[in-house]
Amino acid sequence: MFWLTLALFIFIFQIATILILEFRRPAKSVAWILIMFVLPVIGFVMYYFLAKEYRNRHKIRKRGIPPEEVRLTALRRSKLVHRPSDMNNGEFQHQERLFHLLHHFTDSPITGCNKAEILTDGQATFDAIIAAIEKAEHHVHMEYYTIRHDEIGCKFKDLLIRKAKQGIKVRLIYDGVGSYELSSEYIRELKQAGIETECFLTPRIAFFDKRINYRNHRKIAIVDGTVGFIGGINIGDEYLGKNPKLGFWRDTHVRLEGDSVYYLQEVFLKDWWFTAREKLSDPEYLPQHHCSTDEQVQIVSSGPNSGLEEILECVFAALAAAKKRIYIATPYFIPDESLLMALRTAALSGVDVRIIIPGVSDSKLVLAASLSYVEELMSAGVRIYRYGKGFMHAKVLLVDHLLASVGTANMDLRSFYSNFEINALLFDPRPMKKIEEDFIEDLANSHELTLHEIRSRPLRSRFGQVVARMLSPLL
Incomplete structure (x- = not known):
């Protein structure tokens, strides 16, 4: 009885600890409690190392603060948008609430002198980035979640080494988990050529510092502070369709010129300060650009070291403002309750809401969790x-x-709460038209689900999706 009572006490203590620490996010509490029931002791150890609340760590918040002169220089050189009436997009004239929310993000204001080019696949993206690096005269800054030692990875390695030997300053940040397969030989060759490389939280350090659950998922490149790239494409052959399981890889990236590149650069400088503890304050990192177009762009970054969920708030506000259509393409669809309600409400209000998810996925568990949301959304239209x-x-x-x-x-x-992420908001008709055209083509290459099809799925599939949904806050 003594050992049984002790085991029961320990189990209750573990459950109580999770409920107290995770009271702000009930869904996360449920997921961890489920794990506790299946793995009573191991589950609590996992929680201790994986679920540490990142943003409460004062030293981490402090390390994320950029040098002040970086921000001042960017503000002086940027054409910023301060009022809804200054937006080129006529639909914003009556969207004061949405505008003021976006304007509230003072770390990433709406900039008014930009040019955005939509890149629809891996080949176009790699060609554009390589072409920009070939023309580099001062520096190349790259930050990627995944870098692979494969054909395209070696092509970038050789190019960066060649540019470094020409006197170009090259810096590279890669994530310790996303790039865990990257060989030490690859990094050694870069360093021997004078390229500065930093790993964002190696798995060993992250594990013992209880931060392994928080990853740098950003994929950005900046050349000479005047050309920037942002989107979903890492550096690997699979993005060229060379993964035999996944086949053709559909992705979207953006090439930017103009004021927005300053803020893309600022994110890199913050992350370099975080990883290397080196302050980069050379004015050449934020040079005078010569972009003459008036496209308006906003760079929005978020991460667990921030007090806000900026990207989540942007998405929710945009969904709430929709009057005619909402088009979404995403490989992992696990919305929180606020976004689920916003999508259902929009559809019930007559908004054309369409969501494209993978037919074949790189994670069966995530796909099962995504499919668990389908029936209730489709029931709403x-x-x-x-x-x-x-x-x-x-x-x-x-x-x-x-x-x-x-x-x-x-x-x-995971993207909204746990990862370091970055998005570009585009407000002008030209890039939006290209995104719309790509989305319509993607619809033509997709199969639309029906309620009959969903409701007819086997009981085994339903059960698996329910379990996956319960675990989804941890995926």
Whole structure:
């Protein structure tokens, strides 16, 4: 009886600890309690190392603060948008609430002198980035979740080494988990050529510092502070369709010129300060650009070291403002309750809501969790499609003709709460038109699900999706 009582006490203590620490996010509490029931002791150890609340760590918040002169220089050189009436997009004239929310993000204001080019696949993206690096005269800054030692990875390695030998300053940040397969030989060759490389939280350090659950999921490149790239594409052969399981890889990236590159650069400088503890204050990192177009762009970054969920708040506000259409493409669809309600409400109000998710996925568990949301959304009028040409990895949101979002954040809880992410909000008709055209083509390559099809799925599939949904806050 003594040992039984002791075991019961320990179990109750573990459950109480989770309920107290995770009271702000009930869904996360349920997921961890489920794990506790299955793995009573091991589950609590997992919780201790994986679920540490990142944003409460004062030293981490402090390390994330950029040098002040970086921000001042960017503000002085940027053409900023301060009022809804200053927006080129006429639909914003009556969207004061949405505008003021976006304007509230003072770390990433709406900039007014930009040019955005939509890149629809891996080949176009790699060609554009390589072409920009070839022309580099001062520096190349790259930050990627995944870098692979494969054919395209070696092509970038050789190019960066060649540019470094020409006197170009090259810096590279890669994530310790996303790039865990990257060989030490690859990094050694870069360092021997004078390229500065930093790993964002190696798995060993992250594990013992209880931060392994928080990853740098950003995928950005900046050349000479005047050209920037942001989107869903890492550096690996699979993005060229060379993964035999996934096949064709559908993705979206953006090439930027103009004021927005300053804020893309600022994110890199923050992350370099975080990883290398080196302050980069050379004015050449924020040079005078020569972009003469007037496209308006906003760079929005978020992470667990912030007091806000900026990307989640942007997405929710955009969905709430929709009057005609909401188009979403995402590889991982695990919305929180606020987004689920916003999508259902929009569809019930007559908004054309369409969501494309993968037909074939790189994670069966995540796909099962995504499918668990389908029936309730379709019952409200949301149209769900499964992409059939290959793997859908694009992270795209298009709301009316109001705005489009392209970046690294998936439509899931991990991107909104746990990862370091970055998106570009585009407000002008030209890039939005290209995103719309790509989305329509993706619909043609997709299979639309029906309620009969969903309701007829086997009981085994239903049960698996329920379990996956309960665990989804941790995926």
